[in-house]
Amino acid sequence: AQTVTQSQPEMSVQEAETVTLSCTYDTSESDYYLFWYKQPPSRQMILVIRQEAYKQQNATENRFSVNFQKAAKSFSLKISDSQLGDAAMYFCAYRTNNAGNMLTFGGGTRLMVKP
């Protein structure tokens, strides 16, 4: 079974600074997707960024980028120029392409942004 681990329960960053959230996963599959979801206090789960395992290039979405290290099974999220609205829970998630579309989530990291 796949597992996703987020080792940082909480992180704090100063507004306008950069922060990196860590995620590691365990799988025997070679074809899969990785995701970062944001959950603000409103509870809504919002997809931040996705990465296909077969792509070597790291995904980027505006201020959000990932560092995908397939051999190390590591998938960290970098948030540049942090904004107050980035404060939320961030979940790393894994999905295999072999069976269904089931997401396996990490335990989450609470990000606090200081003004």
Place this chain on the structure above:
Amino acid sequence: DAGVIQSPRHEVTEMGQEVTLRCKPISGHNSLFWYRQTMMRGLELLIYFNNNVPIDDSGMPEDRFSAKMPNASFSTLKIQPSEPRDSAVYFCASSLAYYNEQFFGPGTRLTVL
């Protein structure tokens, strides 16, 4: 697009009562997922449907939980009888196909007293 719609947003009930959570997926999506979020266990997949058919219900905790999808635009998650340990936020998500991005609803916060 209205997104995934869940009702109610909040539900408070007493132990032993029946609880029904509802979900309307995004129009045109044919995969639907029910998740439960608790502090202790995080986000867990309970069950998912593809073309209205339950594909994997291995995450359903016990027989007190049941889910149905009578048509492409509606699904229910029922707990009967409810217990305090069922208190959680329940999310519904849908996707265009089983391999596409999942869009989440706002969740239902269930409190069982």
